[in-house]
Amino acid sequence: MxxxxxxxxxxxxxxxxxxxxxxxxxxxxxxxxxxxxxxxxxxxxxxxxxxxxxxxxxxxxxxxxxxxxxxxxxxxxxxxxxxxxxxxxxxxxxxxxxxxxxxxxxxxxxxxxxxxxxxxxxxxxxxxxxxxxxxxxxxxxxxxxxxxxxxxxxxxxxxxxxxxxxxxxxxxxxxxxxxxxxKRVPDRSQQATLRALGDTALQELIERYVDAWERCDVDAFTALLVEDASFAMPPLRTWYAPRDVIAEWAREFSLNGAWRWRTRLVRANGQPALAFYAWDDAAAGYLPFALNVLTLRDGLVSDVTAFIVRSTEPADPEAYVRYPEQAMDARQGGLFARFGLPDTLPADA
Structure with missing residues (x-):
């Protein structure tokens, strides 16, 4: 045959x-x-x-x-x-x-x-x-x-x-x-967690999370984290935990007012994910920065895994570490495209 x-x-x-x-x-x-x-x-x-x-x-x-x-x-x-x-x-x-x-x-x-x-x-x-x-x-x-x-x-x-x-x-x-x-996975899967939370509560949580980042409001952001939360940023080895340490990092490096953020909601690994775009003066628009996969627990965010896709600088070059381009995984550049995301957002996004 x-x-x-x-x-x-x-x-x-x-x-x-x-x-x-x-x-x-x-x-x-x-x-x-x-x-x-x-x-x-x-x-x-x-x-x-x-x-x-x-x-x-x-x-x-x-x-x-x-x-x-x-x-x-x-x-x-x-x-x-x-x-x-x-x-x-x-x-x-x-x-x-x-x-x-x-x-x-x-x-x-x-x-x-x-x-x-x-x-x-x-x-x-x-x-x-x-x-x-x-x-x-x-x-x-x-x-x-x-x-x-x-x-x-x-x-x-x-x-x-x-x-x-x-x-x-x-x-x-x-x-x-x-x-x-x-021994390595939570007792409850993210699918069960999301079903228990419900679509309306999930939407409200995501909206509050996005609003906190776009306003660079550290207190509003960390209020959405469980006490033992973690925040990781591959390809960086550095990650932060618990919530009070994340708050210090965010206040000094990511939510210090030097960055202007915009986001788009997607789904990754069966979990809600936010594509973060950072303002770029040369491009006169928002360029892809990181895909943040959120893990939830008890109605809050327990873990953020922010897959960084590019090197960039904020308005204040001293406010953040510039990542060596040669050390980045070149294949990460296509990550946003893989999720059907645009390669830029306009100034009025």
Missing amino acids: TVDFTALAERHRAELHAHCYRMLGSVHDADDAVQDTLVRAWRGVDGLTDPAAARAWLYRIATNVCLTELTRRKSRVLPHDFSPAAERGTPPGAPVAETVWIEPYPDADVAPGRAGPEASYDRLESVELAFVAALQHLAPQQRAALILREVLGFSARETAELLDTTVASVNSAVQRARAAVA
Whole structure:
């Protein structure tokens, strides 16, 4: 039977991409892994005699591609796992030149619902920042086994076949991975938190958060944070916690009046996210600065992960550290475009 490979690839491309993102923690690495997967699949498609087995066959290839990639490099992390929180009064500092950071993932690229009846995680739960970060701490085989079983809903037998191992080994790997992940993720997922909060309360929280930043009101901003909140800014290793330390940092560096901010609301990793634009005199407009992914708890913001996308200066050059352009991850420049965001906002935005 002849397989329409183009149709097959397009039918599964999005879910394969999300799978590779969970495995690798990087949108760009997932791009490369999916491309490699589809090239290998195209070369071997004549051996696919049962169309019903196509999905498992593609996942086998994609998983092996990711496992091979993981032998070549370290797992990606968030700043919380890279270094301790900054001491009080520490300036933001320079970026880490090495590409080590987990990247944000657009909700628009994730199919809704569960992948199968045996899946333990909703697909959006399985790309939440805390979950993806926890996955990166697992051994690659454990990571693959957990994702195949609990996210994608493959049976233990199917997972064993995909990983060329035994059912007993899969069950053992999943049990260990489950326990390890549970230690690193909150008791309640962001999906459950958002459902409990409700759309109206979420909208009000976001509006207050945006208003505080656009007015450079430190007290209003920090009033929206839980007491043990954190604020991280990859590719910088520096991150701040708890709330009173964040307030000092914001007052000195980001909400000191030297910056003019505008925002656009998006969704990333199953969580609300704000695209921050900073005023640029030369451009006479607002240019992309950072994508802030918000983690919520108890009706407030518990963690902010601000993925910085460019180097810039405020009106007062001494008010903030200028990031060395050569140390930035050049691929971050396309982050806003990935989320369908404009590359500039007009002066009257």
